[in-house]
Amino acid sequence: MVTTELENGIRALELKAIQKCKRCKEIDALVIVRQESLCSECFDKYVRSKYIKRMESFRVRYAPNDTGVIVPTQTTLLIPLSFGVSSTALLNLISNQLKAQRQRSNGQTGYNCLVIHVDESCVDPSVPPQESISAVQERFSDIGTFRVVNIEDIYDFRNVAREVELDHGVDEEKGGSDTFDKKEVLMHLLSSLPSTTSRMDILSILRTRLIVEIAKKEGCAAVLWGDSTTRLAQKTLAETAKGRGFSIPWQTADGDSPFGIEFRYPVRDLLKNELVNYVSIPLPTSPKPLLPLCVAYSPDAKHTAANAASGRNITIDELMIQYFDGIETQYPSIVANVVSTAGKLKPLRRPAGINISCKICGLPGDGAGGDITLSALTLNAVTELNAESSMCYGCARAMHGAGAYDWPLEP
């Protein structure tokens, strides 16, 4: 009778009798992975192999420099860190890959990292960013630089000409004060939105676009997102439900994004609960579990089942998170199948010449409006959509009924 109660109460394995690991057949099993009981060492290897498969291309490369001397090329990758389980696990995997590269290649690595945490304390003060990032930095000091940026910094990336104009306006209003209060403007934008679902939706768009802007400014070659299989499935269904089905390839596929920078999802082949196990148990590559670093993670569902059923105080994104967290344990292959199905969808081919990106999400628009999808309610909504045709259908839906706001980015 073995029940492994881990630090925060995650039950990794319940077995009637101690089982040997199915792979090495020597050590006692500690976790069950897709119907296979594994020891910590084999589990560690399993996770690593899933990661490496997606990251092989970032190996040490050499090229001649200006003076013709062959030197290792320098690539910087941006890793957004939420202090959740997946992005923290990703850092450990990266750290191990870099260590292995150094050993093999005379201290050289294929890339170095810029780890960014987006501080959203003006919206949600539950994560203390400074202490948390120091703790993570201490643990992974060898992978690159760490930085905290504020979500409201997105207003730093606005078009310069427009900024002057706007500053001017603010000046007059505030009677000469020359500081543009980004935080206040952002809070105003969010509070003008019609619902919590819209707020969460727009906030995550702002986060993505801020990360993209930073990655471009810092000359990063790619952004490595920490999305697990489960997260990608959640995103697929949530974006479908928000009317942004057209954007799914842009939001879940490895490769060039419409923002002009590469997106990668190195832990896309691992389920959320596998990553939870990965950070919870002592592993050969991290004898001290990583869980204390995951300050944004909570094993408890954010909403009760009753909340989800009644639809009260819950957003569409949260509803999908809850849905897939529920089916993940019982039907992991179905979760993975959703992601592979989404991966087969190709971006819509748009008529030549029409190349407008949505001014809100920045993705190539879907030609919103002018369609009877909204039907007759919508005689007014359709004209409204046409007026704001620089928005995609999903963003038009999120902004529908919003008051006056100041959008930080140009399309």
Place this chain on the structure above:
Amino acid sequence: MSSSISSSRPTQVTRLCARCTVARALILRPKTHERLCKSCFLAVFEEEIHSTITATSLFRRGDRVAIGASGGKDSTVLASVLKTLNERYDYGVTFVLLSIDEGIKGYRDDSLETVKRNAVQYEMELCIVSYAELYGWSMDQVVAQIGKKGNCTYCGVFRRQALDRGAEKLGITHVVTGHNADDIAETVLMNLLRGDLPRLHRCTSIVTESSSSPIARSKPLKYAYEKEIVLYAHHKQLDYFTTECIYSPEAFRGSARSLIKSLERVRPSAILDIVRSGEAFAGMVPESIQRSGYGSSADISGETDSGGGCGNGGGGRASGGEMLDMENELIATAKTKRLETKITLPTKQKNKGKQQTPKKVRDQKMSNCKKCGYLTSSDLCQACALLGGLNKNRPIRPIEVEVADS
């Protein structure tokens, strides 16, 4: 914190209809949360269906169109609205009611009575096609033979063909069905969960025509909310039947249905938004995958996407067996993939030019079923294939028990 709550509620003011601003608002419209009076609600509901019909040029003057009528709320509302619009806008279309009698006691026998009354109320011709007559098997008999599991497969295949046969009998090439926006949104999510790309490609199109059927199906209620259909039926005092099919264990649909209901509560437009996403998916499925599954084995699962299906998800009563089956199937496929060894044969370098023709998407050759003459891509049509299995186990002569004298 809640000290001032009792006094903060404004005194009840009579709200006026948001549309006519004259009558008192009685209905909170589920689609938009607008407050409308009864007559404005009925008008808006009809207008939206009219605009769907005109925008997609669904009917032509002189058409004879069959309404797939089950006696349930959707098809009853469809028949009523089409009659109203046909008269109001002079479509010049003749509508006929076409019903399928699956032979399910306690469900279909009662609902058919409703359809018969509807035929009188709407002055429409009625044609009933029964499984027992067409196939020699009623659904009650099928279930008695194979059990409840998988019986929807039989029902779906049988219905598809029965609708075609009924339409043929009436000399009609277009059947409209009562599928509403909720059904379509459900199907979109379900096809994502099942990873069914060919269906994802076609499940949102308003008209489905397929090479395996001479009859076009369409869904004029594609943008109508289920809740509004119920409200419309209620306020119009329509005569419809409410019992759901007693055999309906489709777990994926049940799972998708409860998800849709929650989403609708969070954001009322979510159903339309999913339909919109589904319309985008239609153009995103690669061409090589789009047509696979037409009339092939994938269609066996008796799906409701091409109209005529029952669409009863078992509203949460689902056992989950279907999802478990798929899970196990996916695991098995993954395992065989792992065991697979790729053997690459040396390719012939000569006559390279000839061999490099682009990969051809195999077009399905349609022929007539060797038994019943129905259009099919193989020797036997699906219905005959299923019937073959059923009949194999049916004794040629009923079993009689001899009472031995003692």
